Amino acid sequence: MVMKRQKQNIHIYPTYRCNMDCLFCISGGKKRAERMKDLTVTEVIKCLEEAGVGKGSTVIYSGGEPTIYKEIFYTIKRL
Secondary structure: OOOOOOOOOEEEEEOOOOOOOOOOOOHHHHHHHHOOOOOOOHHHHHHHHHHOOOEEEEEEEEEEEEOOOOHHHHHHHHH
């Protein structure tokens, strides 16, 4: 029997910081960002490894504004 691997979606929230203050923000906006610390690169990589990121996986960076997270491109390259 041959089984197909299901596509895996992985959501990661490296930061809740944002350079906007949108009224409709579901992440809690600036108030939440003040209470939450950013994940370290090591924490992001560990989360991705533990989730079993592989071929066919979709990684969704979310939270506040993920491109504010300084190490986002480094973590993407590690995929």
